[in-house]
Amino acid sequence: MSRRPIAEDDLHAYVDQALEPERRAEVASYLADHVDVAERVAAFAAQREQLRDALASITDEPLPAALNLSRIIESRKRRPSRVWAAIAALLLLGLGGLGGWTMRSLLPDRSSGLSALAQEAAYSYGVYAPDRVRPVEIRASDSAELTQWVSNRLKQPVKVPDLAVSGYRLMGGRLIATSHGPAAMFMYDDDHGNRLVVLTRPMSNPDQATPMLPQSTGDVAGFAWADRGMGYTLVGQLPADTLKPIANEIRKQAGPI
Amino acid sequence: MKDMLVQVEPLIPALRRYARALVRDRSAADDLVQDCLERAVSRWHQRRDGSVRAWLFTILHNLAVTQFRQTTARGRHMRIDDAGEQELVSAAAQEHRVIYQDVLNKLAKLPEEQRAVLLLVAVEDLSYADAAAVLNIPVGTVMSRLSRARERLLQEMDGVAPENVVALRSMK
Numbered sequence: 291m292s293r294r295p296i297a298e299d300d301l302h303a304y305v306d307q308a309l310e311p312e313r314r315a316e317v318a319s320y321l322a323d324h325v326d327v328a329e330r331v332a333a334f335a336a337q338r339e340q341l342r343d344a345l346a347s348i349t350d351e352p353l354p355a356a357l358n359l360s361r362i363i364e365s366r367k368r369r370p371s372r373v374w375a376a377i378a379a380l381l382l383l384g385l386g387g388l389g390g391w392t393m394r395s396l397l398p399d400r401s402s403g404l405s406a407l408a409q410e411a412a413y414s415y416g417v418y419a420p421d422r423v424r425p426v427e428i429r430a431s432d433s434a435e436l437t438q439w440v441s442n443r444l445k446q447p448v449k450v451p452d453l454a455v456s457g458y459r460l461m462g463g464r465l466i467a468t469s470h471g472p473a474a475m476f477m478y479d480d481d482h483g484n485r486l487v488v489l490t491r492p493m494s495n496p497d498q499a500t501p502m503l504p505q506s507t508g509d510v511a512g513f514a515w516a517d518r519g520m521g522y523t524l525v526g527q528l529p530a531d532t533l534k535p536i537a538n539e540i541r542k543q544a545g546p547i
Numbered sequence: 548m549k550d551m552l553v554q555v556e557p558l559i560p561a562l563r564r565y566a567r568a569l570v571r572d573r574s575a576a577d578d579l580v581q582d583c584l585e586r587a588v589s590r591w592h593q594r595r596d597g598s599v600r601a602w603l604f605t606i607l608h609n610l611a612v613t614q615f616r617q618t619t620a621r622g623r624h625m626r627i628d629d630a631g632e633q634e635l636v637s638a639a640a641q642e643h644r645v646i647y648q649d650v651l652n653k654l655a656k657l658p659e660e661q662r663a664v665l666l667l668v669a670v671e672d673l674s675y676a677d678a679a680a681v682l683n684i685p686v687g688t689v690m691s692r693l694s695r696a697r698e699r700l701l702q703e704m705d706g707v708a709p710e711n712v713v714a715l716r717s718m719k
Contacts, residue, residue, distance in 0.1 A: 338669045344647035349560035
């Protein structure tokens with residue numbers, strides 16, 4: 291039986307206890323015959339122990355809250371879920387459309403009401419507000435073009451609300467599809483990155499006017515109302531008492547042109 | 548996600564230890580670990596079969612290296628000798644403090660690539676193959692860096708001149 295010569299790698303594997311028992315015994319017997327090498331190996335082993343001891347206390351420290359894995363998983367889950375909720379809602383809307391057709395004589399017609407408008411806004415919020423690349427199709431810098439475009443498509447003069455007094459800047463807007471035809475969506479943000487969505491479209495009743503009503507879909511909430519046949523809604527992920535004065539401002543500005 | 552929690556959570560203390568030994572600043576190290584965990588959560592389903600431990604250390608190591616490069620590119624130096632000594636060694640084992648600080652100060656003087664190998668192998672107990680995977684280098688390179696790291700640390704600690712060292716030939 292020919293023994294493999296002992297190499298540098300064997301010495302390190304000996305120190306790191308990474309050798310098979312047989313090889314370990316061979317290295318041990320080699321070291322017994324070579325005092326100078328054995329001293330070096332002993333020094334490596336001592337060094338290893340010192341390093342481990344010096345760093346050991348770190349693993350005994352309580353974990354900071356930021357490294358709580360359950361919390362990291364939770365906050366991770368919350369982010370994409372908004373988009374998925376919106377997609378699921380759109381699918382349900384499709385199913386609801388089918389079901390609703392057969393049920394419509396039995397149930398009050400929710401789909402033409404303010405809650406439908408607020409839901410449309412919530413879905414748009416879910417889809418576009420998290421979008422970091424292209425949340426709006428026409429940017430605020432082209433707001434004249436935006437106003438012209440949506441007014442043409444809605445066949446109504448549409449004013450883009452100015453929310454500067456509330457601390458929100460217009461980011462821009464786009465048309466969105468609803469079961470009642472096109473709606474104009476405007477998006478706003480503030481210095482903290484909070485985004486708001488304003489949605490407006492003609493209501494099915496051309497004279498409809500309603501008081502402002504609170505609305506919520508999932509974690510997106512806001513207010514909706516109608517004036518002279520146009521429906522309006524403001525939604526976001528902010529408390530109702532923060533959104534209410536902004537909605538009032540929009541209603542004030544949307545008055546007769 | 549449940550099995551992720553079970554497999555990853557017990558490794559967090561070791562990840563913190565590795566990060567702290569590399570960057571020597573408690574909050575910078577914990578920031579790295581937090582980044583690492585966030586990535587691990589989002590990529591959990593993309594990981595290949597094999598050691599979760601090696602996978603996590605790979606993510607962490609790459610983040611640390613990126614940070615080293617950015618820091619170097621900005622011309623700032625990581626605090627090495629003056630920083631974090633209080634943090635690296637807690638109140639325990641007061642009589643060993645001086646020795647601990649000494650070995651850690653000397654460890655900090657090693658080139659980053661040698662320090663990483665030594666920490667992964669000697670402290671974190673990664674196999675040579677896992678350490679090679681984490682660092683994306685061949686096992687032979689792990690062995691030669693490990694050898695150089697140990698030799699150099701020994702010299703730092705003893706003040707031994709390199710020519711007095713009896714080294715064996717490296718055999719393949």
